Amino acid sequence: MSITTGSALITDDWRIAGRVYRDPQVFEAEMRTIFARCWIFVAHESEIADGGDYKVAQIGRQPVIVSRNSDDGSIHVLFNRCRHRGSAVCQREYGNANHFRCAYHGWTYGSDGRLIGVPFPDAYGDGFDKSSMGLAHVPRVESYRGFIFACLDPDAVPLREYLGNATRFLDFIADLPGGIELSAHASKLEYEANWKLQLENTIDCYHFSFTHKSWLDILNQRGTSSPATWVENVARNDSWRTIDFGGGHSAHEYGPLEAHEGRSPVANFTSGELLPFNFVVFPSLGFVGAQLRVVVPLSVTRTRVLLYPMMPRDYDDAQREEVLRNHEAFYGPSGAGSADDIEVGFDRVAQGLTADAVPEDWILMSRGVEREVVDEATGIRYARSADELPQRAFYRRWLELVEEGLDA
Ligand code: FES
């Protein structure tokens, strides 16, 4: 951990330097040491269920194609970059095809990346070796319970080891009756601020009753929820707790997970919400309610977020409808929630942090640090509901990686 110096990124008393959110050098270090070395979620197997299915995704700034080969069903993660003169060969977000043909000069690749066609190939002479000119493969691809991750680092630890203690929460999602599918695809948003703000916000019960007051008022008018009950739980319910799994992964439980395991989602919640927790897999995958959330860093001050409604396979049409309408109501383009977070939690933070002439150019992330409890057997840390433990979990791992990147 860094100590308090003028150049520290994070201090021992949990102040985070303003430049962590606005310095292009920090962003470049994040690309080198986080997005080039961590396992990044690229697809759920339901998105590419059949041979020939594909989708495009991002590993940091790297555009990739995730495809299922139509011959043997194998999954490939390919750089979306033609070996001829660099054009992105796949333009559609998802689909089904036996091959990808580059629109520029017509080079054609199989869904496993093999180069299978070059127009007028005689111009390259006899030494041209098509077998070495396929789309480049991302070196590591592994799946955990249907969640497909890829990694640019050939020497990375296995995915299961990377996920560590966080697998229990992924298991809970995978074990929802019938499993889940991302059949509704994603709604998308972009905002003009740093990518980490969306991860900080994904598990932040502290902001909810302030930033989303109008939403709580709507629920109150409908008689479905009371702001006072929410505030009471956040302030005093010991079973609402935050969790630092280690490895940068974190969660907030709305009551003990054991109480929900094995029950049908319908029995747990009646409003299209599936998960009794908010959950982040470091560095850029989140789960909230009935939603899988992917954060894509575009630049130090521009971020894209993909919001996938998770659909239990066993749901009937009416239940699926409920999930979608709930998703739209809070997260959709005209929903009440995402707009609040973008305006208050991201754009205004970016605006405020341009004030870098303040005597103390830090933000404070120490809430509840004195009451963190460590389970000695597992190393897992726990704290109260609105404590900033999940954010510290993220930044503990972030700092280890980024300091190496800045030194490089
Ligand atoms: S750039 Fe793809 S065929 Fe020329």
Ligand SMILES: [Fe+2]
């Ligand atoms: Fe929010």
